[in-house]
Amino acid sequence: MKEKARLLDKEALGRMLMRIAHEILEKNQDIEELCLVGIRNRGVYLAGRIASCIEKIEKKSIPVGILDITLYRDDLTLIAAQPVVRGTAIDFDVTGKVLILVDDVLYTGRTIRAALDALTDFGRPKIIQLAVLVDRGHRELPIRADYVGKNIPTSLNESIEVRLDESDGKDEVVIMEK
């Protein structure tokens, strides 16, 4: 895989997350029932950043959880590499909440399917909404995002790499090609 184009830099990414935070607040008036759950790995960092955007706007902090969907995947036996289980940490009750699920890239939709399965084991949220930084298309399941940073149509030969300061030392989104 080689880098084809750089699509987002630090500033663009920051503005995008702030916009998503505003959209979340616009759609959900009651901040008391709002919570964020990030999907490992990069969804966790994005959820944390959206939460601090919301805090800046509303001067109120909202709970943020971590979801590891490894154990819920439907392709565990198909992936060649070692699946690494890193653990889930949702230390608040999700029942009755408006839960915003956060991930970096929305692609086949299978990760989100697994995440929805996992979340039902933690309780019954009032609403689950989905926020993603990039939607690259090619869905294999009937799933769509409520908040999208950027729609990036891709071919199957391409992949989207989201790099974040917390995990990769810099903020950028690039498109890679075989």
Added chain:
Amino acid sequence: MVWSSKDLLGLEGLSREEIEFILDTASSFKEVSSREIKKVPALRGKTVVNLFYEPSTRTRVSFEIAAKRLSADVINIASETSSVRKGETLVDTGRNIEALKVDIIVIRHNYSGAAQMLARHLKASVVNAGDGWHEHPTQALLDMFTLREKLGRIQGLKVSIVGDIAHSRVARSNIWGLVKLGAQVTVCAPKMLIPAAIEEMGVGVTEDIDLALSGADAVNVLRMQFERDGENAFPRQLDYFSNFGITQERLKKAKKDIIVMHPGPINRGIEMSSEVADGMSSVILEQVTNGIAVRMAVLFLVAQANDRIKNNEDAH
């Protein structure tokens, strides 16, 4: 790091990285048991057989709970009630279980090497739940998991293992694992219960319990197996407690925050006093809880590895 073995037979053959990988995976599984719905679908559709040739409640129940929390189906076979009684060999029993399309066999056997032999003959995963005096890897892993959770590390810890070292697979697995992870291990027992050349495993040896406790970060107290009392070299129960039993008085001279472990079942008043077993230093029940997370990790890793092995065979 990739876990590539379809079996877990012992800690002797594992690298430090592999042991740490199991412990890291286990940390992630621990959270599952604290949920209201204590179940994840990772091993849905897999079948686990607990094949126990020796009486065991805690290890078998722990494996059973671990498998069920991963959504596997579990069947228990105890040798007293099976055709082992009719003279079937271990490998034949294993092959018959495999013919039932079982994915993982968890075996406890009184012969050293039983798990290894079964693993060599079967394509199913084999997990050693204790073989003779040889190894009991998941017990040592849960002991190390507990140590790491309590003290934050294994590297550089001083750990003393007290009791019947000679007949203990728990001791052997612990020594292999702890030494690989950089702990400083001392074994302490009456001379007759210390096997010859144990120093070659990289441990210190003492017959002085106060010396074993002095400066130790943790003491792992083994069960005295008085069912072996017929062997006349075995110490008498009362003598053992006065010379080697862990008491509050002895702990007073040890590090203030020393951790006391025991694989169970405890003989109160023989290996340790009740005050110690139920006291502040004891992490015995936490070991039991951690055993589930460790066994979930092991079952998950061997099942994953075996799926990859089978996929590769299909591809060729």
